[in-house]
Amino acid sequence: MRAFWILGIAMAAGMSANAQNCVVALYVSTDLSLPTAMLSLAEIRTSAIFHNIGVTVRWRIGAPTARAAHDACGEPLAVRIENSAQANVTAEALAYSAPFADSGVSIHVLLDRVMRIGPASYAPVVLAYVMAHEIAHVLERTGAHSRDGVMKAHWDRSDYWRMESGGLAFSAEDVESIHSGIAYRVRHAGRNETSMNGEALSERLVSHE
Numbered sequence: 001m002r003a004f005w006i007l008g009i010a011m012a013a014g015m016s017a018n019a020q021n022c023v024v025a026l027y028v029s030t031d032l033s034l035p036t037a038m039l040s041l042a043e044i045r046t047s048a049i050f051h052n053i054g055v056t057v058r059w060r061i062g063a064p065t066a067r068a069a070h071d072a073c074g075e076p077l078a079v080r081i082e083n084s085a086q087a088n089v090t091a092e093a094l095a096y097s098a099p100f101a102d103s104g105v106s107i108h109v110l111l112d113r114v115m116r117i118g119p120a121s122y123a124p125v126v127l128a129y130v131m132a133h134e135i136a137h138v139l140e141r142t143g144a145h146s147r148d149g150v151m152k153a154h155w156d157r158s159d160y161w162r163m164e165s166g167g168l169a170f171s172a173e174d175v176e177s178i179h180s181g182i183a184y185r186v187r188h189a190g191r192n193e194t195s196m197n198g199e200a201l202s203e204r205l206v207s208h209e
Helices: 001-013 038-051 111-114 122-141 157-165 172-187
Strands: 023-030 055-060 079-083 095-096 103-111 202-205
Touching: 023 038, 023 122, 038 055, 038 122, 079 122, 095 111, 095 122, 103 111, 103 122, 111 122, 122 157, 122 172
Parallel strands: 023 055, 023 079, 079 103
Antiparallel strands: 095 103, 095 202
16 A cells, blocks of 8 residues: 555656645634544644655644745645534535635534544544545645545545554555645745635545445
8 A cells, every 4th residue: 555655756756846845734623522632643643644645734723814824835724623513515424625715714524424433432543534535635626536545535444444554545646636736835825816616525435335
C-alpha cells in the first residue's frame, strides 16, 4: 500500500514542490461534546495521513477570523463537526464538503454517523479518515472519487480494517491531484476570487458490504 503514495510523490515532485514549502491551515469548530481526546487523536492521525504524502497540515480551534493568518498555502480550511439532524444529505453520508468554496465552512463532519461505525474506541480512526477524505476533496477542488484508498466513494469492511492498521492510503492519482491543488492554492494565495461553485457536495462514504 505504501507504493500508492511513494509513486504519487514521485509523480508530483517534478510538478510541484509547493507542498513542502507551506502549511495547510485547518480550523475546527463544534458545539458538540466529543469523547475525551477523540478530536486530538483524530487530528494526529489525519496529520500523519497527509505527512505520508509530503503535505503538512496545522490545526487550530474555532472558526477563521478576518485576521487569521493566510500562509503561502492560501485561505485556511474550515471544518465543522456537527450532527446529521439538519444535514440535507443522504442517510449514508458521514460528511460533506464544498470543494470549490473560497470562504466559509468547506467541510462538515457528521459526528453521530461517525460514532455508529464501530465501538467508541474506533471513532477517532474513522473521524481521521473522514476528515482526510473531505480535506483532500477541497485541496483537489473536485468531487471525484477513486476506485481504492482514502478517496474511495464507499468504504467497505476491508477498508475499515485497513484504516485501523494505517494501511488505507491515497492512490497515486490522488497524491498528484492534491499536490496540483496545493500548487493552485499557492498561485492564488491572497487573491479574493469568486467561488466557482459554493454548493455543498454530499459525500457518501459508508457501505456495509
